[in-house]
Each structure stands twice: as C-alpha cells, then as structure tokens.
Amino acid sequence: MLELYGTRVSSRLLLGTARYPSPAVLAEAVRRSGTEIVTVSLRRETAGGRNGGAFFELIRELGVRVLPNTAGCYSVSEAVLTAKMAREVFSTNWIKLEVIGHHDTLQPDVFGLVEAARILVGEGFEVFPYTTDDLVVAERLLSAGCKVLMPWCAPIGSAMGPQNLPALRAMRADFPDVPLIVDAGIGRPSHAATVMELGFEAVLLNTAVAGAGDPAAMAEAFANAIEAGHAAFQAGMIEPRDMAVPSTPVIGKAVFS
C-alpha cells in the first residue's frame, strides 16, 4: 500500500485527465488503469456555461480521489489563490502545486515553488510539489512542510523518459522515508518501470496515456509496468558486471573428447 498524507491507496499510478479524445475514453482509461487518484485543473467558466459541471459530474461518478493542480500558474500569488479555489470546489486539502518558471520547458520556478508551498502548508494544505530533481530544492520543500515530492524526469508532455537517472537515484537515497512520485516526462511503460525499479513510490502520467492509440489499453499497460517495477525493486535486483558469469555450474560437466 502507498500512503500519501495519511491516505492509503493500492494503485501506484496517478492519472491526469487532460487531452483525451472524449470523456468516455477518459473514464475507460481511469477504470482500466486501476488508479485511485486523478489530477484535475481549474479554468475560467463561461457565463451560463456548464462545461465545469459536466466534467465535475464525470469525475464524481468515477469514484476516485481528486488531486487538483495549479497548472499554468507562473507566480506564487496565482498558485496560492488557485489552490484555495480548488479546495473550495473539491473539498480536499490536497494540491498538486505547480509554479511554472519557463515557458518552453515548463520547468518549475523552484524559488516560487518553495515559497508557495510554505504558504499553503500554513493554510492547512497537503502539498504535492511538482519540482525538479534538485536535492537542495527537495530539502527546502520538505522544510516548508511538504511530505511528498514529485520530481520531473523530463519536461511535461515530452515523453522523453528519465533524463537524469543518477539524480533520481540520489533523491531516493537522500530521502528514504519520503514518498517520491515521478511527475512529468514519462512516455512509455518501460520508462515507468525504470523509475519504479529505482524505488520511487508512484508515477503520475497523462499525455502518454491520453495520446496513445488506445488510451485505455495503454493505461493498463502502464499499471502493469508500474507494478512490475515496484515488485522488482522490492525483490532486490542484481548489479550489472563487465564480464560473463556462467549461469550453469561447471562442476559435473560431461567430457566428450
């Protein structure tokens, strides 16, 4: 079981809800993935509009826990206000905190992130910070009161997979007791398995599933890969070596000539 801010879930896959071909496909992907946590956003509603209502109902029917995000926020004040508005809508203290610092890479503004995290923790939020793989920033986020870290492994939506495995490995080693969730950059199930093999607790995905030819089937493939990676980490993998080592014992080998 995975425990996040005192909540226990069995699935180690967190799924985003954006960019699916239709609400029905999204719903099917959520079901097939087995996820218990989905991320959602907040946007301006149009006067007399019912867009948010339909989506709100869909999410409620799925019966999963909601992790609202502050996607698209470029300042501390924007992110803090969006978090408060999300709490109003979803009645949850959980917030996936994004403070974006760079338009092209969507790299987090880690200075603003730490500041916003401190403010939100003070307001009773349970913060899931979308951060880089920088250890010093991670320490500051933990000092600010975050109890979960969500480092990127590549830019959002890039599907490039883990770009800096040593950094992720170092983060795992430095914070053995902190739930670590890789957020952003995963493109295929093998990427997810790789980070889970490092000992990460979970993976947050969106585009790799939503953009797949068959999103529901891909969601299930990811769920399996994440479980396999996690099981492998727990089982303890052997280390690679330079030279061959015979698997079969040499003693007792027949001599034919």
Next chain:
Amino acid sequence: MTLIVNGETLESGAATLSELLLALEYEGEWLATAVNGELVHREDRSTCRLSDGDRIEVLSPMQGG
C-alpha cells in the same frame, strides 16, 4: 458600475457577488469565486459587496494533468 469578470469588462448593477452570478447565469456547486485576487467562499457570496472596477474570477473544474 463596471466590473471585470473572467477578464471581460461588463456593466452590472449587481450589489453582491451572488447577485452578479445569478444575473450572468453562473450556477452550480462546482464553481469557485475570487474578487480582486481573494477567494470568496460559497457562503460569503451573498454578503460580498461589489464596487466599481472589481475583478471577479469564476472558475470551474477542468481536465488537467
């Protein structure tokens, strides 16, 4: 008076935030509101008085990752 609602300027005679939402046909338990960068809780909308030039944000749940 002139108000800016979700970035659009409009004229309104609404005295309170809840009157404005009613006039513009914003309804539903899923809406979140802010005036001039401050959250206004659902239960406070009827006592939240509006002034000329106020900036109002009305947000609702949307797909996100």
